[in-house]
Every structure is written in C-alpha cells, then in structure tokens.
Amino acid sequence: MENISFFFMAWMDPSLMILTALGTFLGIYIGAIPGLSVTMAVSILISFTFRWDVNDALALMVGIFMGGVYGGARTAILLNIPGAPAALATALDGYPLAQKGQAGQAIGLSTVMSGIGGFVGIAVLAVAAPSLSEFALTFQPRDYLLVALLGILLVGSLSGDSLAKGVFAGCLGVVIGMVGLDPLTAQERFTLGYISMWSGISPIVAMIGLFGVAEVLRQLHYMGAARVRQDIGGLIPSLSDIRRHLSLSLQSAGIGSVIGALPGTGGDVAALMAYDHARRVTRNPEVPFGQGAKEGLIAPEAANNAAVGGAFVPMLTLGIPGDAVTAIIIGALFIHGLNPGPMLMVETPYIFWFIVGNLVLANIFLVIFGLTGIRLFVRIVQIPKGVLLPLILLLSVVGAYALSNSLADVWWVLAFGLFGYLLKLYGFQVGPIVLGIILSRLIDDNWRRMVISERDDLAAVLRGILSSPLSTTLALVVILLVLGQTPIWSRLRGALAARLRRS
C-alpha cells in the first residue's frame, strides 16, 4: 500500500525528521513559556515558511503543535503558571506535587501520559478520518453550513463572558473574511471604496495581530517573573505508576480525542472535561484532588494531547478546523495551494498519511525531549519578560512584512494587535474571530450553493434540511446550543469552579 510509504515520509527523510524534532522541541518551550503561545508561533511561521515546500512547513508546525500542548504542563507544574490554556487543569494538582518536592515525578508522569494520549488521538485520526471522509462526500452544502455554524457557536460558548460576546466575535470574523470582492459576482463588499481592499484582509495578518501582538500587550500586565524554587528530581516515572493509571489515562485520551474532533474545541476544553471526569471516577485517591493527586495530573495531560490528533479529523475531512491551531494550519494549507475539505483526502491522500506519520514521530520526540533536558529548560523558561516581549513584537513585525513585502500589512497587524488586546481586556475571545475568518469563505460558498440550488426559495431550503436526517440533527444541535440559557461548557466550568471552591 503506497499509503504506508507516505506515513513513513517524515521518518525516512532526514531533513523532515529534523524539522519534526525541531518543531517538537521548540513547541515544548513555546508551550511552556508564558507569553508565547502555539497559536502565535504557528501564525508567524506560516508567513515565514510560505516559500518552503509544504511538507517541510507542515512537519515543523505539527511538531510545534504536539510539543506546545504538552509544554504548558511543565511551567504549570513548576511555577503554577500554565504556559498554555490546555495546561490550566494540570496546574491544579501538578503544582502541589511540585511543592511537595515531587516536581520531577510530576513532569515525568505527565510526559508519558501525554505521549499515551497523543498516540490514542492519532489512532482515532487514522481510523476515523478515512471513514468520515467517505461520509463527508455525502455532505450537502447545508450540512457544511451547519457544521461551520456549530463550530463557531461551540467556540463562542466557551468564550470570555458570554455566548453573546462569542457570537459577536465569530460574526466579526466572518465579516472580516468577506471583505473584498464577492467571488461570485465581483461585487465590492466592505471595501469602503478602496481598491487596495479588493483582495480582502489577509487572515494571516489578522492571526499574527490577534494571537501575537495582542498577547504581547496583554502580557505587559504580568511583568513579574516567577522563579523556579523546587529541586527537580529524576524524571523517569516508575512502570508501576504508569500501569496503575493506564486505564484513567486511556479514558481521558478518549474524551480528549472526541472533544478535539468537535469543530472549534480543542485541548483546553478537553483537559478540563477530563479533569472533571477523573474527579468523578476516582473513588479513593491517595491524595485528595487539588493537593497533588496524580489522577488530577494525568487526566488533563492525556486528554489535551489526544485532542491534537482529534482536531485533525474534521480539518482533514471537512476542511473545518477542530481547534484554533488547526484553523491556522488550514490557512497554511491554502497558502501552499492545497484545498482542505473532503476532496483533500481524494485528490491528495498523501497529505493525510504524511500528517499521521508526522504526528506519531512528533509524539515520540515529545516523550524523548520531555524526559530530558530539564536543566536547560529551567534556565530558558525564566527568561525575563522584558526581553521576551520586544522580541516577539519584532518577530510579529517581520512575519507581517514577509507576507507580501508591504508595510501596510505591518500596520494592519499592529491595529489588530491593539484591537485584540482591548477585546481580551473586556472579556471577549479572539479565537472565534480567527475561526470566523477561516470559515468565512466556506460559509459564504455553501450558503450561496444551498440557496441557489433551491432557486432562492427559503421554504424549500427548510424542507431540504428536514428531509435529511443528518441536516436535521445538525440543525437541532445548533438550535439547542443557542437556546441553552447558559452555554454547556461555561456551566460545566462553573460547576467545576464551585467544586474546587468547596474543596
């Protein structure tokens, strides 16, 4: 089977292997250092790597993704500062463990569990995606529309304060994506009469601004540096420890894969839900949750790495991102001339197997790098913010300029950065905006197709939705999400917070 050869592409080619290793290594640090984020790094990288071969670019980004989701755990454990939102739950039990002098064990255990979770997620991807993509070929335009809507609503409901703010952000993203000439009629939309706006606002520019510069500005609120106080012992966890917690980690990985596969939601939600699940399922933890329970450490870590594989499922089969990072990677695929969507698996199946093979390789490197080099890590992670933040701004500026050698793009990035900062300050999320921008074209195209095929008869569109069980189910889920007084996730998080308060 030639698919196997694509799977091993990254393994055989030394430069690809090096890129994957480099990506994973960098990802661990990027995920760990508060102030840096995987979304920021991948956004900037798309612009830098656009002259590269697509395989090289993907290898690097996939590595960073895998490493980054795990990396946040290390600072969560050592400093009580989750380097990435996916590591928030890890801090709850990881930091107390470190305070008890078990930092090394905690890091080692979380590394191995992340590795296991990662493998489960990839396995789900390898099995589910091909079958899902066959099913996806039966998707009608209305189904795509509904799934895209679902994704934006899901991300929106996890946002800052409220679903309203999340929906607002998502719609803003869709509008930003519509700036320019209408692909169907060449009608100017939102261009304010400027010809320079005809080609629209580059999503990469928006991403670098919203994820990069805005985050830099936000970090100015947290300038104080934390010092690693603990003595870090041996990292390699005992086999008995692993065996004891294997079942929980597999369950958490399952949860993580499914949540990762839901459009829009990723590692951070997966980690919280897995933590909650672990609390409910563990009868008599040797240490209570919140004070250093190992179960509270491994569940989120296994889940958030499983979510990585899961996030690729809708992305590669439907062209709809499973989370923020895959949204950015879709942007990268577009830039390299690929077409994420159900046709991706049909026209260019090698990309799918290449990514799967790459993910496995990155996962292996993750375990290797995760169990070594802790001293170097501690040094680097304590880099003062005063040095880090200007550097990130520099890289963002270069990233913006590199897109089309135009300073106008750099100004746009700064503008988005300032805007994104204010949004974050006042409880909005920038994730839905980026998701909206990426999905804008898909939503527009499918809306038009849906409506044109019924000759502008909206009643017929409705009948069409009701006639298909898939469409009806999707529509019902969308409606339920909107009608739920308090969106599901924030209620869950509220309950989680309430339980923590009581403990």
Place this chain on the structure above:
Amino acid sequence: MTMTGSPGGLPVSAHRAQDFDREAGVSIETEPRRRKPGELLFAYLMLALAMWLFWLAWGIPGARRPSAPGTLPMAVCAIMVLSALVFVVRTHLTAAPHRSDSVLQRVAPPGLVPFVGLAALYVLALDHAGFVLSSLVFLTVAISILDRRHPLRALVIAFGAVVLVYLLFRMVFQVLLPEGFVPERQWLAIAEDWLRGRNR
C-alpha cells in the same frame, strides 16, 4: 507578581485568571463581578461597530434575494447587532466599577503606552532606516524600558538578537527585510567583492 502557593493549597493562578482573563479561566470569584473601567464604553463601541457594519452590508448593491452578494453579510451583521445588544444590556446589569479603579490604570498598565508608541515609531522607521537599524534601536529601547536593567545589557541583547534574526531570516526563511538608507545589501556585496579581490 510573585507566585507563591496560598496557604489553603489552592493554586494562586486560578485567582490570577479572574483579574484580567476570562479566557479559559477556572475563575474563583469571591464577590459579585464588577465592571472593569471602560467596559461599558467598549460595549457601546462594539455595538456601534456592529451597526456600522450592518449599514455597510445594507449598502451592498444587488437584488434582495437570498443569493445576492449582500444578503449573507446583512444576516451576519444583524446577528452581530443582536448579540451586541445582549452584552450591552448585560454589562449595564453588572455593578459599576470601584471608584478607585481608573480607566487609565486598568487599560494601560505601566509600560503599555510607551511600548505601543515605540512599536509605532519602529514601524514608521522601518521604511526609512531599514530593518537592521530600526530593530536595533527598538529592541534596545524596549528592553531597557521593560527589563529595567543597564541599557548596555539591552544593547548587547538587541545586537545579538538582530544578528540572529537577520541571519535566520535571510538564510533559512529567505525573507526580504525592509531596507532603508543603510544599504545593507550593497555593503554585503562590496564586502564579498573585497574578499574575492583579496584572494586574487
């Protein structure tokens, strides 16, 4: 802001989350939430933005059919306006901020305004002074302001960073960087010629 474990054993990072972020925060709130200074104003600004965008969408010429180019934009903007109304109302219902909290303090912590100003100057300078010079100046000034140690240290770090970034981007990423009145490329070319000349 130093991170020490609170006596109760609950991680302090959870408390930090409530202050600025409500992103993925497991926030632990001990009193009813108060508006941040400027939050209501911002909410109204967002409502205004939504309404302006709706007006723009309304202006897109074409028949008012579902498949017209302006229809989807109008629908999306309408949803934006509706959701903006919801959060404006919600923000009104939230308690007003503490008297002592000033907009300036909360929105712009020390270092933010100078940093943004510096960044703007940097971008302005890029076109005229070129990448190397502008970056050197920007990094040195920014690091010395933010890191608050000896400016010479900042200069050294800035120098190292610019060299690294320059090499990385020219060699590995093959990215063209803005050139200003410092003709780096000409200098590099002259240097190469000179080296070759010496070897003759």
